[in-house]
Amino acid sequence: MMQDQIDQYTAEINAFSPANADELETFRIKFLGTKGIIKDLFEQFKTVSSEEKRTFGKVLNQFKQLAEAKHQDLQESFKSEVENSKSEIDLTLPGDNFQVGSRHPLSLVRNEIIDIFKRLGFTVAEGPEIEDDWHNFSALNFPEEHPARDMQDTFFIKKNNGKDDIALRTHTSSVQVRMMENGKPPFRAIMPGRVYRNEAISARAHCFFHQVEGLYIDENVSFADLKQTLYHFVQELYGEGTKVRFRPSYFPFTEPSAEMDVSCTICKGSGCNMCKYSGWVEILGCGMVDPNVLENCGIDSKVYTGFAFGMGMERIANLKYVIRDLRLFSENDERFLKQFQTEII
Known part of the structure; x- marks a missing residue:
């Protein structure tokens, strides 16, 4: 067989x-x-x-x-x-065409912002995207009844109505808290990263977006230092001649606080739908770090002062590349991304 x-x-x-x-x-x-x-x-x-x-x-x-x-x-x-x-390959034949890649517009903006602040002596710091209540809210002087703590604004992972709450971070300010807790002044750093808020997705809003926040703490830091730093940043980013104005505002973790506007880079101040025909576009919030925040992080507010600021990368990219729909940044549409192929990796 x-x-x-x-x-x-x-x-x-x-x-x-x-x-x-x-x-x-x-x-x-x-x-x-x-x-x-x-x-x-x-x-x-x-x-x-x-x-x-x-x-x-x-x-x-x-x-x-x-x-x-x-x-x-x-x-x-x-x-x-x-x-x-x-x-036997014929080397005289034309080669195969291949598509040239490019960086995402948000990556281009992020890298440019980092380069500008690095030239001013700022380092880059990062932190976790899942945060506890202390680092995301309490240490930053958010009262327990503050609206930002409400479920409509925050993606809570664990909700215990108190200090044990765990959530997706709503801002990169939590990285500032971790830096101040784990080090000693002086601090001079920026914190780029992704943040999350429970908002309806539209052309002007999204449930996740990207921020760059900055922190400078040392002896004798003043609001004048803040204004000059941000003025220099705007001139480097949008070009000399870009106008700047500061408007009084309120943030729990800074006092005094302000919002900074720049002259619209699209219409050059004459008025368009991007600037709502005002000639100005708000790009960031800023202010002097509240003494309570310094004390919460173990820093003597009688010796040290500092300023902080935060901006949305999508807003910066909107002005730089005239992108009017935030959803385009996360849809991976090749027709959109091909527009940035001049920026070769």
């Missing part, structure tokens, strides 16, 4: 002539694979009587060597054909 099988398979191996490498691989799996014919024959060999084992053992080994030699010869043959075909 086994001899008949071996004779049949031997004839099949001798007659085998593959047309391509895929057929050769099928041959290898069929005869030499871990579940192949040869493996099966060796399993059957265990049941052969002791008197016949010497005879069939020799035949079985010869059959295995035949299959391996056949596979090896055909493999070498196909390898030679491939090498010969490569040597």
Whole structure:
């Protein structure tokens, strides 16, 4: 019985002539694979009587060597054909076109902002996107009844109505808290990153977006230092001649606080729908760090003062590239991304 099988398979191996490498691989799996014919024959060999084992053992080994030699010869043959075909390539033919990639517009803006502040001596700091109540709210002087704590604004992961709350961070100010807790002044750093807020998605709002916040703490830091730093930043980002104005505002973690506007880079101040025909566009909030925040983080507010600011990268990109729909930043639409192919990686 086994001899008949071996004779049949031997004839099949001798007659085998593959047309391509895929057929050769099928041959290898069929005869030499871990579940192949040869493996099966060796399993059957265990049941052969002791008197016949010497005879069939020799035949079985010869059959295995035949299959391996056949596979090896055909493999070498196909390898030679491939090498010969490569040597016959016509190098005068035009090359294949390939698509040139580019950086995402938000990455371009992020890198430019980082470069500007690095030249002013700011380092880059990062932190977790999942935060506890202390780092996201309490340390930053948010009262317990503050609206930002409400479920309509924050994505809570664990809601216990207190200090044990866990949520997706609503701003990168939490990185500032971690920096102040774990180090000693002076601090001069920016914190770029993604943040999350429970808002309806539209052309002007999204449930996640990107911020760059900054912090400078040292002795004798004043509001004048804040204004000059941000004025320099705007001139570097949008070009000399860009006008700046500060408007009084309120933030729980800064006092005094302000919002900073720049003259619209699209209409040059004459009025358009981007600036709502006012000639001005608000790009960031800022202010002097509230003494309570310093004390919460273990910093003596009688010795140190500082300023902080925060801006949305999408807003900066809107003005720089005239992008009017925030949803485009996260939809991965190639028609949109191809517009930035001049910025090669």
